[in-house]
Amino acid sequence: MSFSITNPALARALAERDYNNPTPVQLAVLAPDALGRDLLVSAQTGSGKTVAYGLAMAGTLLGVEERFAAATAPLALVVAPTRELALQVQREFTWLYAGTGARIVSCVGGMDPRAEHRLLNQGAHIVVGTPGRLRDHLERGRLDLSALRVVVLDEADEMLDLGFREDLEFILDATPPERRSLLFSATMPRGITALAKRYQSDALRIEVAGSEGGHADIEYRTIRIAPTELDHAVVNVLRYYDTPSAIVFCNTREAVRRLHAMLQERQFSAVALSGELSQNERNNALQALRDGRARVCVATDVAARGIDLPNLGLVVHAELPNDAESLQHRSGRTGRAGRKGVSVLLVPPFRRRRSEELMRSVGIAPVWSGPPTADDIRKLDHERMLLDPMLTEEPGEEEVAAAQALLASHSAEHLAALLVRLYRAGLPAPEEVVDPGEPRSLRDRDTRREAGGPSGEGGTAWFRLNIGRRNNADPRWLLPLICRRGNVTRRDIGAIRIFDEETTFEVSLGAADRFAKAARRGDGDDVLIEPLPAGPSEGRSERPSRGKPPHAKPHRGKPMQGKPYPDKPRRDGPPDDGAPHEAGFRKPGKGKPAYGKAQAAGKPAAGKPAFEKPWEAKPSGHSAKAGKNAKDKRPRRP
Structure with a gap:
């Protein structure tokens, strides 16, 4: 099934990006009974919901017109929990609305508010931002929402968990009552339903979460580790799966700093993401992951919210998440847009029961195993070397001539051993680990x-x-x-x-x-x-x-003859x-x-x-x- 888009500009943008098969959430928001209505959508991360609400709001913003009129006050407002997610939404809207002449402005923390004010004064059709910065612009009179037609809350459950309820209520109270509201959330706790009842009118409830916890394309693995071998286990897991990019989750900034330094010491091209970094440092780290200069990202839950890396194939939980929602959000960084991914939980013996409870809460049966050993990794290295393009591609004439000169002075076995040494020299060395075993x-x-x-x-x-x-x-x-x-x-x-x-x-x-x-x-x-x-x-x-x-407490009562203490201990x-x-x-x-x-x-x-x-x-x-x-x-x- 393909998209049924009436706007030619949006149809061309989707065709250029090879969006031929819509996801379930995209089909649901474009259904006839959802057109023009308030929507309360339960959709997991990685399900294509950004494009979904981008298409859903297009009919309200453009109507029958193909292009926007001159930009004045914003027509649409998208609120996201983190800077990374807000900037990702801006990038998605940039190519989706490229043919409509839309002017999209982002307002996020960590950026220059005066520059954002100048962009808002020049006019905007769509504003994307985080709750704190949007409220700041509203209080200073820099953001005019009087002409707003659509407001979108992306990952509303995460915004409530981060303590943005008061900011969200302030922003929604400043919007016109006749505007359309689209609320997207991975989970539907009591706070989300209360927010929907207060600020939505006759909302259509759409449930598109999968029966397997929302991520059928993710393989979950639980690995037993010794209490003092966490760092070694992380190294071996990264080496064993060897994906183009991976993300390692920690619970604190200090843990991120320590693990990031350890990986860099062991020759991993790694970057760190935590709340203490400036926006420029975060942008540089994400860009290094996107262009391949870095392959591992060590991050906290909040810092990694909204990260969309195209080749992210592995998520490692160096420390267990606090709840099932965090587990789903973490794992949702991989297995996106139909691609397969692996989510690995590193579990010391004293955290086994907690990990089993988390897995049961998302409907996953844990698959237990010991950490990858150094011998397992060396065996995989040998198999990968044989499939490397360096060996599979046909050599050129100059390379053949150089090979003959080398064979004249060295044996074939000697040259093959040097080739193996060169191949392994560019790889981090695996660590010796032990399997604590089943309880x-x-x-x-x-x-x-x-x-x-x-x-x-x-x-x-x-x-x-x-x-x-x-x-x-x-x-x-x-x-x-x-x-x-x-x-x-x-x-x-x-x-x-x-x-x-x-x-x-x-x-x-x-x-x-x-x-x-x-x-x-x-x-x-x-x-x-x-x-x-x-x-x-x-x-x-x-x-x-x-x-x-x-x-021992002093014995009270009549002392016993010949015995300083009673017989019964x-x-x-x-x-x-x-x-x-x-x-x-x-x-x-x-x-x-x-x-x-x-x-x-x-x-x-x-x-x-x-x-x-x-x-x-x-x-x-x-x-x-x-x-x-x-x-x-x-x-x-x-």
Whole structure:
């Protein structure tokens, strides 16, 4: 099915761009029942909605005329959440309305407002801008909306998420009541429906989102990574897929700076996009991606909103998005206009459940795998080299003569090896990574306990940690600390035994060497991990001294004859007979930690901030009541 456009200028523009097969959203807004009406459209990014509302508003703006009259006050206003999206809309409208004589002006943050004011004074048919800059022009009297016929809100859900509700309401209140409004949004939360009820009249609801979360052309992959190997995993994923351009998403500006510097250090042609960059820097970065000077973009969600790169084949989520809408918007940068794309989520073990919830919310069944290994990448490099035009194209006469001269002085094997070296020299080196593996099931846990080790086979190795009961040691924060420092997962850790001054624990033999190397590097703190060749009893008796536990409460009531403490151990402390505390893998919330109720509930103690390193906290010598009385300066009654 082809476009049915009555305006000859628009029909010629579409034909020049080979727009022969309209997308579902374009067909929906051009249907007979949608002509001239307010529209509330749910459409995903990459579905061709910019051209869709450009064609939908043409009938209202031009009528039966082929060209616009002289430009005076704007006839149409398009509001977009970010500068990149607004400038993209301006570029799309420039070629779509090229034959109509339309004058299109953009008003976005980061650009010179005085230059925009001069352009508005010269007259405009269509104004495209961001909410903050458009409101600024309205408040200063630089933008006249009295003749407005159409207003378009593009990605309205994102504008509400970014806090532009007040600006949008100010802009819409300044438009004539008889104007036509087109509202496009990837999702339809309650705020969008409320906005539509207030500012639209008898709007036609159009739902064109696909049943697979809106992106049937996107292949989703979830990759298990070790907690400390995020950078290496990003490098290997980029090298494995080797697309013309890719985008890597982070959640913070600091993460963007760090990852961008890492990729540049490893010979990737990468650019960064974040809110701290000026508009010129952002434009230069996007232009480098479009003309091929850069192949990787590291960006935050907001900075990448509205980016349309023609050859973007890969989206990497270095950090998981905050919600399902962000996942869809991120992934929607690829798989556009019928092209295929890949969206890869890098998931450490402690974020697996969150990633599965995100995938379920968009209707995608996760496909799990380990990170691409260096051997996998080298094998692909060899296959790509054999298909490189350098080898497939026929050589010229001069090249043949040079080859014969080289063969006269070197063997064919020597020249082939040099060719491979030259080919690999221009590629970033792959990294050695490990696969954390699938999480263990309940049956695996039982087998592991019966076998007396983390894996149930192959034996274990013991290690010592210089943190004990006197440092408020508790397995609920010790276990994540051990896994992070040793670059292992919970399935590799066995029994944990907590003593007064230190803690011993066992690691499966399969992960012991990797654990020892990673733990030796340290993490910039005072935590020391070292091997314990002789097992948990090396250098100490199996039972610590029978001294009073550091956090034991004094026994109240009648003292027991010959026994300083009751026979029954308390739930919130170690056994009173001095036996080592077998931590194991008890479920969170069972029992009470030795360092107080407030810390167990995840709350700071009264009057004190929560400490980041529990082993650095010092037990208080006074209760909360005593501290309160100490501050009370009033005299007490004897």
